Amino acid sequence: MELDDFKNTVLPDKEPYENVNTQKENKMDMFIEELKAADAKDRKNTRMFIIVMGVFVVIYSSTLVRIHETMKDGYAMLVLGFALTLFYLFWRYRKLSAIDYSAPSIQFLREAGQRHRFMRPVDWIVTIPMLILFFAGGCSIIDATFTKYFGPSAWPLGIYSVVMAAAAVIGFWSSMKIWKRDKKGILEKIRKMQAEFGD
Amino acid sequence: MEKDQLYREILKKNDTRIFRICSWYFTDTEERNDAYQESLIRIWEHLHTFRGESKVSTWIYRIVVNSCLTHIRKDKLRTNLIEPGIIPENIQVAETFPADDDQADIKLTFFRGLLQTMNHADRTLVSLYLEELSTKEMSDITGLTEANVRVKLHRIKEKIKKEWEDRQNGTG
Numbered sequence: 234m235e236l237d238d239f240k241n242t243v244l245p246d247k248e249p250y251e252n253v254n255t256q257k258e259n260k261m262d263m264f265i266e267e268l269k270a271a272d273a274k275d276r277k278n279t280r281m282f283i284i285v286m287g288v289f290v291v292i293y294s295s296t297l298v299r300i301h302e303t304m305k306d307g308y309a310m311l312v313l314g315f316a317l318t319l320f321y322l323f324w325r326y327r328k329l330s331a332i333d334y335s336a337p338s339i340q341f342l343r344e345a346g347q348r349h350r351f352m353r354p355v356d357w358i359v360t361i362p363m364l365i366l367f368f369a370g371g372c373s374i375i376d377a378t379f380t381k382y383f384g385p386s387a388w389p390l391g392i393y394s395v396v397m398a399a400a401a402v403i404g405f406w407s408s409m410k411i412w413k414r415d416k417k418g419i420l421e422k423i424r425k426m427q428a429e430f431g432d
Numbered sequence: 433m434e435k436d437q438l439y440r441e442i443l444k445k446n447d448t449r450i451f452r453i454c455s456w457y458f459t460d461t462e463e464r465n466d467a468y469q470e471s472l473i474r475i476w477e478h479l480h481t482f483r484g485e486s487k488v489s490t491w492i493y494r495i496v497v498n499s500c501l502t503h504i505r506k507d508k509l510r511t512n513l514i515e516p517g518i519i520p521e522n523i524q525v526a527e528t529f530p531a532d533d534d535q536a537d538i539k540l541t542f543f544r545g546l547l548q549t550m551n552h553a554d555r556t557l558v559s560l561y562l563e564e565l566s567t568k569e570m571s572d573i574t575g576l577t578e579a580n581v582r583v584k585l586h587r588i589k590e591k592i593k594k595e596w597e598d599r600q601n602g603t604g
Contacts, residue, residue: 234539234596236589240562265436268476334474334495334502335481337575338556341498426501429551430576 275330282326286319303377310370314363321359339432342423349420351412368397439476446489447472449563450496456559457500459544471499486572493565493573497556504552539596546595554588561585 293312300308332348334341347353352360372390379389443450451468458464474495482491547555553574560570567585571578 234543234592236558236561236585236592238539239543240564265439265476268439268473269436271473333478333481334498335478335491336498337494337573338497338501339575341494341575342501345502422504426504426552429553430574431553431580432575 279327282323286316286323289319290316301377303381304374307370307373307377310366310373314366314370317359317363317366321363339427339430342427342430343432346420346423346427349416349423351409351416364397364401368394371397435476435479439479442475442479442488442492443472446492449489450492453493453496453559453563454500456547456562457504457555459548463503467500467503470503471496474499487569490569490572493560493563493569497560497573501552501556542596542599543592546592550588554584557581557584558588 290312293308293315297305297308297312329348333344336344371393375389375393379386450471454464454467454471458467475492478495482488547558550558553576556574557570560573565573567578567581570576570581574581576584
C-alpha cells in the first residue's frame with residue numbers, strides 16, 4: 234500500500250459547484266448573511282467599548298476639575314489607573330480578534346503559545362503600574378479624607394494597604410486558577426504540536 | 433469586487449479541497465463538519481488581509497490547516513452556524529472506492545485509522561500531499577523547510593508501507 238494510492242482515489246470531483254442546485258446557493262446566501270451579521274456585531278461591540286471609554290474619560294476628567302485640591306492627585310492617579318485598565322482590555326480584545334490564521338502553521342502555533350501563556354511580559358508591564366496607581370491614588374484620597382475629618386492617623390492607610398495587598402494576592406491566585414482550568418491544557422497541546430512540527 | 437462575491441468565488445473553486453483536508457484530519461463527522469465550518473468562517477474573517485503575496489490556494493490552505501489545528505486543541509465545540517446543505521454534496525471520501533472493491537475498502541479504513549495515530553505535523557502533510565500540492569506549497573503552508581517536508585513525507589510513506597505489510601503478515 235502506498236500513500237499515492239489515496240491521492241488518486243480521493244480526488245474524483247474538483248468542481249462541486251458545476252452541478253450546484255438552487256437550494257445550495259440559497260443556503261450559501263444564508264451563511265454569508267450570518268457572517269455579515271457577525272461582522273456587524275463585532276463592529277458594534279468595538280464601537281460600544283470606545284464610547285464607554287470616552288464617557289468614562291469625560292466624567293472623571295470633569296470630576297477631577299471640580300474636586301478639592303487635596304484630593305486632586307489621588308483622583309488623577311485613580312483615573313489614570315482606570316484608563317490604563319480600559320485601554321489594556323481594549324488592546325487585548327483587538328489583539329485577540331486579530332489572530333492571523335493565514336500564517337504558516339509553525340508561526341501560528343508559536344503565536345498561539347505566546348497568547349495562552351499565563352502573565353506574559355506585557356501583562357506585567359501593564360499590571361504593575363496599574364496596581365501602583367490604584368494603591369497610590371487610594372492612599373492619597375484616604376489620607377486626605379481622614380485627615381480632614383479625624384486628623385492625621387496611620388491606621389486608615391495601614392488597613393487600606395492590607396486590603397489592597399489581599400485583593401492583589403487573591404486576584405493573582407484566582408486568575409492563575411482560571412488560567413489552569415481554561416488555558417493550561419490548551420497550552421500543553423500547542424507545545425506538543427510545536428514539537429511535532431519541529432519548532 | 434464585493435467581499436461576499438469574492439468569498440463566493442473562492443469557495444466555488446476550493447470548497448471541495450477544504451472539505452477533504454478536514455476529512456483527513458477528522459474521522460468523526462461532527463468534528464469534521466465543525467472544522468470545515470470554522471475554516472469557512474476564518475476565510476471570511478481574513479479575506480481583507482489577503483495581499484496577494486502567495487497564491488490564493490496557499491493562503492486558504494494555511495487557514496484550513498490552522499483551523500484544524502485549533503479545532504483539535506479545543507475541548508468545547510462551537511455552536512453550528514452552518515447549514516448541513518453547504519457541505520459539498522458530491523464529495524466522496526470513504527465512498528470513493530467501488531462498492532465491490534473490498535480490498536480497497538479495507539485499505540482505506542486501515543489508512544484512515546493509521547492517520548489518526550500520526551502526529552499533527554504528519555497528518556497535515558498527508559492531507560496536503562493528497563491534494564497534490566508541491567513541496568514548495570507545503571513548505572509555505574506549514575512553515576517547515578522544503579527539505580524537512582521531503583524527509584517527513586518519505587518517512588510517512590515508509591511507515592504506511594511497513595504498517596500495511598505488518599498487517600498483511602499478521603505482525604502488526
